[in-house]
Amino acid sequence: MSPIKTYVEDAILHVTLDRPKANAIDLATSKIMGETFAAFRDDPSLRVAIITGAGDKFFCPGWDLKAAADGDAVDGDYGVGGFGGLQELRDLNKPVIAAVNGICCGGGLEWALSADIILAADHASFALPEIRSGTVADAASIKVPKRIPYHIAMELLLTGRWFDVQEAKSWGLVNHSYPAEDLMAKAWDMARLLASGPPLVYAAIKEIVRDAEDSKFQDSMNRITQRQLASVDILYASEDQLEGAKAFAEKRDPIWKGK
Template sequence: MSEPIKTRRDGRVLEVTMDRPKANAIDAPTSRIMGDIFAAYRDDPELRCAILTGAGEKFFCPGWDLKAAADGEGPVSDYGVGGFGGLQELPNMNKPVIAAVNGIAFGGGFEIMMSCDIIIAAEHATFALPEINSGVIADAATIKLPKRIPYHIAMDMLFTGRVLDAEEAARWGFVNEVVPADKLMDRAREKAALLADGPPLVFASIKEVLREAEDKKFQDVLNMMNRQELQTVKTLYNSEDQKEGARAFAEKRKPVWKGK
């Protein structure tokens, strides 16, 4: 049996492809593999950006493998270091991840997609949270979605499980771009190349600040930044990259980021 998750390294960009015929559904062993892959990406100083996509043209990921569930796998199984899909609960994930949604993104697949920082969708991609039909709650989406899009739209999706097309997803703002299917990976790689060429210490700071801001007041987080109590901010403000950014601006040239 072939590996359910394929990886491809292109310079400073890691491509991760879910490849579990027929639908790229995720069971616990596959989730653990994904967690290990994304943890290795997080910890590799040579890698600057990752792309997550699905194999084929029909499915990005429909979520939890219900065949595994029927065989006894429970919703609280050991999904690995990053939680379901390897990303949702991965500690200190301070690098950008792009979702290239090549088809159906339902349930847990939708939630994995939401754990990415930028979402690019093929024109035929569709999105839904159909967990109600399986007698379970869309746990991560119930927490995240009402904070990302209008409350009433989020509740409609959670209560009804209805399917949204890519155009509507973009209208509500949980998809950045919609492109023709044959241009999806080209566009994702173009965006990844841009981010891989950007300031990694700044990106890390942005992601940590956003996590801290989830449950704190604005002024409290700002004070933490100003006092350099967040490790990524402290690293950034005491780095060569920070000095390089100022020098490059003064010298009217493109900065050379070293991540240190």
């Protein structure tokens, strides 16, 4: 039985990590996740993905320590996209929404941070407890200090303490929280909103954000204006770019074709 359950509706890929008892990720699961998200990236009929965990207790606790004790190497082959299939997946220029339905810690939090928008159930809880297992939260050590105040990030990394969804929201790690029974409906509302938007613009936004992460402002602006970013070059020469202007002039909703 596959640890990943998927279905497609309205150009939206819904991905559920379903690996009892806690939705932990081992090497084999990570490889399947990578294949799933690479296929999503490469399928022009799919516009948005939702990721979540099975059940109502665990989103994902991250690395499967039992599998590690049985021989899974922490520096082993996680497959395309790295751990969880998302955080190192190249050229993923489509929106991803994480619907955090419970405990979200360690590599599970790193997986959620790989999404573009994070929604959470109001009972969700978070931590980066790797320090207690004698290892490092590698991706989180890169990402978290860039997203929240440095001293808060270091406290979370150095102590491994738990924090609730309200604190996660206060630091901007979570966009919105909802009662558990409303979480998936809200995730689908968000996904359908994004799926109705211009996919070429989303692709350009994501590539620009990635390019600008370690670049000076003017260097990134030069690459945009000189059409050195592939997604921007495609957008500026697209039918959708013209359609947006026409729809505005004609006072109607645009029809996005993704070309």
